[in-house]
Amino acid sequence: MAVFSGKNLSCARGHRLIFEDLSFEIESGQILALTGSNGCGKTSLLRIMAGLLDPFTGSIKWNGETTDNEFLSHNILWMAQETPLKPQLSVIENLQFLSCIMGGPSDKADIQEALEKAGLGRFSHYPVSYLSMGQRRRTLLTLLYLVKRKIWLIDEPTNHLDKEGRDHLVKGVSDYVKQGGITVIATHRPELWGSCTILDISSFRENAQEEIKEAA
Amino acid sequence: MAVFSGKNLSCARGHRLIFEDLSFEIESGQILALTGSNGCGKTSLLRIMAGLLDPFTGSIKWNGETTDNEFLSHNILWMAQETPLKPQLSVIENLQFLSCIMGGPSDKADIQEALEKAGLGRFSHYPVSYLSMGQRRRTLLTLLYLVKRKIWLIDEPTNHLDKEGRDHLVKGVSDYVKQGGITVIATHRPELWGSCTILDISSFRENAQEEIKEAA
Amino acid sequence: MNHLNATMLKDLKTDFRHGGQFLFLPAFFLLIVMLYPLGLGANLKVLQTAAPGLLMIAALLASLLPLEKLYIDDMKDGTIDLLMLSPQPLSFYSTGKILAHWIIAGLPLVIMSPVMAMMMGLSINWPDVLLIFIPATLLFVLIGQIAAALSLGARRGSVLLALLVIPLYIPVLIFGAGALDLLQTENPTKGPMLFLWAGLAFTLPVTPLVTTKLLKMQMD
Amino acid sequence: MNHLNATMLKDLKTDFRHGGQFLFLPAFFLLIVMLYPLGLGANLKVLQTAAPGLLMIAALLASLLPLEKLYIDDMKDGTIDLLMLSPQPLSFYSTGKILAHWIIAGLPLVIMSPVMAMMMGLSINWPDVLLIFIPATLLFVLIGQIAAALSLGARRGSVLLALLVIPLYIPVLIFGAGALDLLQTENPTKGPMLFLWAGLAFTLPVTPLVTTKLLKMQMD
Amino acid sequence: MFGYANPKKYKTLSHYIFLTAVILATLFLGFGLYLALIASPPDYQQSETVRIMYVHVPAAWLSMFIYVSMAVAALVLTIWKHTLAGFYIRAAAPIGAAFTAACLISGALWGQPTWGTWWVWDARLTSVLILFFLYLGAIALNNAYDNPDKGNQASAWLVLIGSVNLPIIKFSVEWWNTLHQPASLTSLSKITSPGIHPDMLTPLLVMAFGFLCLYGAMVILRLDNEILGRKIHVLRLRTING
Ligand code: HEM
Ligand SMILES: Nc1ncnc2c1ncn2[C@@H]1O[C@H](COP(=O)(O)OP(=O)(O)OP(=O)(O)O)[C@@H](O)[C@H]1O
Numbered sequence A, B: 001m002a003v004f005s006g007k008n009l010s011c012a013r014g015h016r017l018i019f020e021d022l023s024f025e026i027e028s029g030q031i032l033a034l035t036g037s038n039g040c041g042k043t044s045l046l047r048i049m050a051g052l053l054d055p056f057t058g059s060i061k062w063n064g065e066t067t068d069n070e071f072l073s074h075n076i077l078w079m080a081q082e083t084p085l086k087p088q089l090s091v092i093e094n095l096q097f098l099s100c101i102m103g104g105p106s107d108k109a110d111i112q113e114a115l116e117k118a119g120l121g122r123f124s125h126y127p128v129s130y131l132s133m134g135q136r137r138r139t140l141l142t143l144l145y146l147v148k149r150k151i152w153l154i155d156e157p158t159n160h161l162d163k164e165g166r167d168h169l170v171k172g173v174s175d176y177v178k179q180g181g182i183t184v185i186a187t188h189r190p191e192l193w194g195s196c197t198i199l200d201i202s203s204f205r206e207n208a209q210e211e212i213k214e215a216a
Numbered sequence C, D: 001m002n003h004l005n006a007t008m009l010k011d012l013k014t015d016f017r018h019g020g021q022f023l024f025l026p027a028f029f030l031l032i033v034m035l036y037p038l039g040l041g042a043n044l045k046v047l048q049t050a051a052p053g054l055l056m057i058a059a060l061l062a063s064l065l066p067l068e069k070l071y072i073d074d075m076k077d078g079t080i081d082l083l084m085l086s087p088q089p090l091s092f093y094s095t096g097k098i099l100a101h102w103i104i105a106g107l108p109l110v111i112m113s114p115v116m117a118m119m120m121g122l123s124i125n126w127p128d129v130l131l132i133f134i135p136a137t138l139l140f141v142l143i144g145q146i147a148a149a150l151s152l153g154a155r156r157g158s159v160l161l162a163l164l165v166i167p168l169y170i171p172v173l174i175f176g177a178g179a180l181d182l183l184q185t186e187n188p189t190k191g192p193m194l195f196l197w198a199g200l201a202f203t204l205p206v207t208p209l210v211t212t213k214l215l216k217m218q219m220d
Numbered sequence E: 001m002f003g004y005a006n007p008k009k010y011k012t013l014s015h016y017i018f019l020t021a022v023i024l025a026t027l028f029l030g031f032g033l034y035l036a037l038i039a040s041p042p043d044y045q046q047s048e049t050v051r052i053m054y055v056h057v058p059a060a061w062l063s064m065f066i067y068v069s070m071a072v073a074a075l076v077l078t079i080w081k082h083t084l085a086g087f088y089i090r091a092a093a094p095i096g097a098a099f100t101a102a103c104l105i106s107g108a109l110w111g112q113p114t115w116g117t118w119w120v121w122d123a124r125l126t127s128v129l130i131l132f133f134l135y136l137g138a139i140a141l142n143n144a145y146d147n148p149d150k151g152n153q154a155s156a157w158l159v160l161i162g163s164v165n166l167p168i169i170k171f172s173v174e175w176w177n178t179l180h181q182p183a184s185l186t187s188l189s190k191i192t193s194p195g196i197h198p199d200m201l202t203p204l205l206v207m208a209f210g211f212l213c214l215y216g217a218m219v220i221l222r223l224d225n226e227i228l229g230r231k232i233h234v235l236r237l238r239t240i241n242g
């Protein structure tokens, strides 16, 4: 049973301490939902988990061993709050590039198939700048089915999605964890994700949020 | 009693007809919630209402008269899906600029006050690039209280907001319509907005979604 | 505070905080001017003959560089939508943009130009240099603004931008370099300089109106 | 398909669809070269002495202009985050970037260079011109990449970029212009040209590694 | 050697170095100035203006020496990740820039009477100017990041890359024929027979050593400041936390 955990994490951004002394532990087959008020550090924690941000103290472990680049780059699927799609390129071109750098297939046919499944088949040759916000997010989410990784880190994925899209995503995540995946989701609606562990980050702030005057 | 209405609207984007023969009518004191699946044309309809996009057919009326630029620019408050904040400028500088171009106050003191009310007081001198997504949206929403207009057009405002932020916004909107305002909201969660008229745009598509092949 | 000020302030501040064009462009100007003696060898004679053209090209580049990004940010993040719905006229906005652009990309060069001219061995009075550089930089900025607004919504916008702006810049470049050149010789006919000012007199009032129209046209 | 191809394709396509540097830069090169005869009054003698420096400066500027935007988009929209978490090494990405940059800003100039040299009255064989322009444009691109990666996460990135890149460009400029100049005289020592190739041999393998390191450093 | 790369151990040592450096600098600069301005003879060609040399040449040497020392520190920082090396770059860069400016300004002042011009675009002068820009770039990079460690790392890379400029400065007078004087003192071939009169050589060397001590004192002061600044940065984060 694989365990993904973090111990005594604290996080500093700019000149402020965002949260402190936070620990979590999650096993394969589980969903961890990060909640908390705006600006409490959900995104920051996800970045720390992905190794994109150095924690101020503490460390992230996989089966008890500190995660290194090698591990992270083969096992993490990272999906940020913003979409890394290039507006000038077509949907399929974007996905080819993204899937390729994430180590998935970069064959047109495979990607077209995934797009069909997500109901975006007919848009595959549209430049992304023509898509509505929800369509962009859906485009990005098809990556979940193209790339195979052990850990999904997803930041507020339901924004911009309609009801059907949300349901589809929730089902995707629950299928994935059923097969032994680990998912961490930052979300303002933990109730969507069924039986998940909830970690409220707001409670690790205390007076960390005090402001320091700072030149803009 | 003022009436904001649209008749026989249809909308073309790129080479496709998005929706067809759509009409709506809304009186002061009411909320109209635009719903529908991703890409059905909510944002497009809002843009048509604001005069930012020409309808393919039909027109928008205010008390029976077709709206013109003069009317629109004095009576519409437009809040898009993306935030027009400049990451390099501080929160207060951004709001000064936005409030100024929307004809609101551009005094530092006024804006600081509005920020305090929104719970963002301590961030006023932060560059926007330091803010979390939710904090950015909250910043933008303070404009609702700085600028006085007859019609609010808001596109999916609850994205990125935490529970408290959502409640605050819902309350703001309901207070506004109680005082005779008109609000049109594009949303995937109509249930949030209490007693509102729901307009499902998906139902005006029929075969409008037929695709026309197009060079990327 | 109105639109015009607000826009100008916003642009200047944004640049100051982030892009730093206001520092970049003069540094760039200086460095380019420095490159020539290096590239051409320290042969003063050659340098002098090349100088007018080189100075003008440096000024041209300084106005050209910020063009591409001029309206893009405001377009992408929806600021222009808000401006369309503003009670104040849109031409305030374009005028603010023009002023900010010139303050960043023109003014510093104008101030530096007499020194640069001296460094390149030109023997011209500084008021004359200013009389050439002021209209030239303004023209570069104004023409650039029109081209930027024109190419904004278009597919392959920047290709268009390049294709539009270069032909329009050439006359300014030729008259500017010509004026500098003539002033240096014994025979200072002021013809080219007058052309520059005439061009400016025509372009200055028209540009805010044209860019405003173009911006409106780009909406959809 | 790997990272390298994917990145290169993405950059080329994006530029082709939108940025249009691939058209702008050659046009610009041509313009600069065309301008000098205008400014210098078609005096072939002067033109010839100035030509080597001018050609090199034009090539330098062409590589410099796209630098500012090179990594910014990928940084802003989170593409670089994804790359950090990619199973393939990040140096593939930087190599792809370098290639795309050179194809856009170097290759066209290399192809045009013999003609340009001829237009400016230089009497050099075209293979020799190529032997100078290939390493020179490559060096401009490589050094530029390092500077771009270095100034990426910094405040006032673009000022920094100019400040960083131009001092590093100067040796290439001096040797490049020197080599063109020497080839034209009776006394064709190949010294400067060898310096260029030696510089390239050193810089080429190092650059992808250095930019990779720098990109990693920029993360937070 | 890296024992002192620990800021704490360094602290005790630095105090003594600082004191010695200040004392030596005062002595040597005082004596050197006396020799340079009063005791040494005017040049037979350049008469009194030759005295500019006693500032110009030491400043030129130091501008290069400091850069070399920064390059070594940069290497240490990028390879062994010793924080102190980063602090050193931060501390040394502005001083190096100042000495380079002194070299440029004194050179220009000297150029006016001897060459009849303040400035020519020859390789030596230009490469010193580039050195000056490199210093400015390093300073700018140091301060361009929210996280000072990032600033140090970025700056270290620039210093490393920029060090290609050093041989160009050094050998510019030999590779290109220029107006500027070739090195008569520090050139390898002439080491056995310095082409400079001992009456001028002594004050020059005394001044140079005085400059070096002055630099030592200044850099240590600035290093201490950097270390304190870092402590403040960390303390700030901690105290906010209560
Ligand atoms: C801004 C202008 C100048 C700059 C940037 C400059 C730069 C330098 C540099 C870097 C050195 C150190 C050379 C080495 O150790 O290899 C140096 C040395 C020297 N410079 Fe200058 N210099 C300038 C102007 C002048 C002028 C006008 C003169 C006098 C005519 C002059 C005379 C000397 C002499 C005599 C040395 C000592 C050479 C030796 O014996 O090693 N310099 N200069
Ligand atoms: N600039 C454009 N050019 C061509 N087609 C466009 C353009 N913008 C949007 N479209 C198309 O118009 C349709 C409606 O887009 P719109 O943004 O109005 O959808 P929406 O209802 O707001 O969707 P969402 O819920 O995802 O925000 C989409 O199918 C989209 O592909």
Ligand SMILES: Nc1ncnc2c1ncn2[C@@H]1O[C@H](COP(=O)(O)OP(=O)(O)OP(=O)(O)O)[C@@H](O)[C@H]1O
Pocket (backbone or CB within 6 Å): A013, A014, A015, A018, A036, A037, A038, A039, A040, A041, A042, A043, A044, A045, B129, B130, B131, B132, B133, B134, B135, B160
């Ligand atoms: N680059 C940065 N520099 C300085 N401070 C930052 C930076 N990025 C984020 N912050 C601050 O860190 C805090 C946490 O940000 P984060 O993005 O992790 O919040 P979040 O929990 O994801 O919020 P949201 O729900 O709004 O997305 C915020 O208060 C924000 O102001």
Ligand SMILES: [Mg+2]
Pocket (backbone or CB within 6 Å): A042, A043, A044, A081, A155, A186, B132, B133, B134
């Ligand atoms: Mg977040």
Ligand SMILES: [Mg+2]
Pocket (backbone or CB within 6 Å): A132, A133, A134, B042, B043, B044, B081, B155, B186
């Ligand atoms: Mg929408």
